[in-house]
Amino acid sequence: xxxxxxxxxxxxxxxxxxxxxxxxxxxxxxxxxxxxxxxxxxxxxxxxxxxxxxxxxxxxxxxxxxxxxxxxxxxxxxxxxxxxxxxxxxxxxxxxxxxxxxxxxxxxxxxxxxxxxxxxxxxxxxxxxxxxxxxxxxxxxxxxxxxxxxxxxxxxxxxxxxxxxxxxxxxxxxxxxxxxxxxxxxxxxxxxxxxxxxxxxxxxxxxxxxxxxxxxxxxxxxxxxxxxxxxxxxxxxxxxxxxxxxxxxxxxxxxxxxxxxxxxxxxxxxxxxxxxxxxxxxxxxxxxxxxxxxxxxxxxxxxxxxxxxxxxxxxxxxxxxxxx
Ligand SMILES: Cc1cc2nc3c(=O)[nH]c(=O)nc-3n(C[C@H](O)[C@H](O)[C@H](O)COP(=O)(O)OP(=O)(O)OC[C@H]3O[C@@H](n4cnc5c(N)ncnc54)[C@H](O)[C@@H]3O)c2cc1C
Numbered sequence: 001x002x003x004x005x006x007x008x009x010x011x012x013x014x015x016x017x018x019x020x021x022x023x024x025x026x027x028x029x030x031x032x033x034x035x036x037x038x039x040x041x042x043x044x045x046x047x048x049x050x051x052x053x054x055x056x057x058x059x060x061x062x063x064x065x066x067x068x069x070x071x072x073x074x075x076x077x078x079x080x081x082x083x084x085x086x087x088x089x090x091x092x093x094x095x096x097x098x099x100x101x102x103x104x105x106x107x108x109x110x111x112x113x114x115x116x117x118x119x120x121x122x123x124x125x126x127x128x129x130x131x132x133x134x135x136x137x138x139x140x141x142x143x144x145x146x147x148x149x150x151x152x153x154x155x156x157x158x159x160x161x162x163x164x165x166x167x168x169x170x171x172x173x174x175x176x177x178x179x180x181x182x183x184x185x186x187x188x189x190x191x192x193x194x195x196x197x198x199x200x201x202x203x204x205x206x207x208x209x210x211x212x213x214x215x216x217x218x219x220x221x222x223x224x225x226x227x228x229x230x231x232x233x234x235x236x237x238x239x240x241x242x243x244x245x246x247x248x249x250x251x252x253x254x255x256x257x258x259x260x261x262x263x264x265x266x267x268x269x270x271x272x273x274x275x276x277x278x279x280x281x282x283x284x285x286x287x288x289x290x291x292x293x294x295x296x297x298x299x300x301x302x303x304x305x306x307x308x309x310x311x312x313x314x315x316x317x318x319x320x321x322x323x324x
Pocket of ligand 1: 007008009010011012013030031032033039040041042043044045046047048162163176177178179180181190191192193229230231270271272273274293294295296297298299300301302303
């Protein structure tokens with residue numbers, strides 16, 4: 001039986017631990033933090049939206065991302081919501097919607113009536129939108145905790161607050177340490193987000209609001225909570241959200257629905273997305289034998305199932321390096 005050490009309990013580490021354990025490996029996950037959470041994965045929106053992402057991403061994000069919802073549903077039945085994504089713009093920003101539409105596919109154009117049918121709380125607020133019916137979302141925190149629970153039940157051992165773990169006793173190390181990995185062309189993309197709570201708005205699916213300066217999305221969570229995200233700032237600084245970003249996110253939420261003006265701000269957060277130059281992830285075997293899964297950028301939940309599968313085949317078949 002192969003004994004494998006996975007470093008990092010973010011979405012990359014947990015998904016690959018799942019694939020390895022499912023193939024019969026003996027897996028240990030070592031995490032430098034004291035518990036699951038607090039990392040970039042914890043801060044994510046949880047959108048499984050390959051066609052929306054295609055607007056600014058390479059085709060590989062669709063190729064590797066369109067298996068994600070099925071993977072998460074198989075791994076954690078009941079966790080995925082398949083209600084699509086709605087993209088809207090105010091009339092003055094209609095050109096932003098047209099630009100978005102021109103850069104992707106797999107959507108239907110919807111008018112005011114259809115927007116209202118999909119999201120009754122947005123009735124009368126938007127005259128046009130795009131509906132990506134094949135997309136899905138999940139709550140990342142529930143996903144990470146449920147996956148860790150399942151892994152424990154599968155026999156995976158978790159070590160928290162680890163320094164460097166001794167490598168003797170392991171046949172293979174898989175490094176999933178995200179932005180902490182010293183890798184020459186890995187850079188950070190700071191993402192600020194907040195969680196609002198209001199009983200005055202209901203949404204059934206992630207809604208993206210097109211805006212020339214501050215495009216945002218709002219992802220509904222349980223009990224009338226809403227994740228509002230996210231900034232995209234070229235920086236690996238993980239200090240608190242800035243006043244400017246907070247104002248922009250709140251302004252955009254208010255522009256989507258004025259009732260967000262009365263919402264409670266439950267949380268603000270900052271995550272640093274690990275990114276390579278083309279914003280595509282890599283699965284790589286290094287000279288010392290370590291395999292890395294990194295560079296998941298803004299697609300950790302979307303692309304980690306495919307990257308986990310590639311890393312698992314590297315472990316068991318020792319084939320060439322892969323990636324998206
Ligand atoms: C605001 C925001 C919104 C996002 N929204 C989405 C979305 O809607 N959909 C989507 O698919 N993606 C989204 N993303 C992107 C996604 O969150 C990232 O791509 C993903 O979290 C990267 O996962 P990771 O496991 O590589 O890194 P991380 O989640 O950062 O995990 C790395 C882990 O390694 C640990 N570690 C570091 N050093 C060591 C060490 N030496 N030993 C052991 N452990 C170590 C860290 O503590 C951490 O827990 C979003 C990101 C942000 C910030």
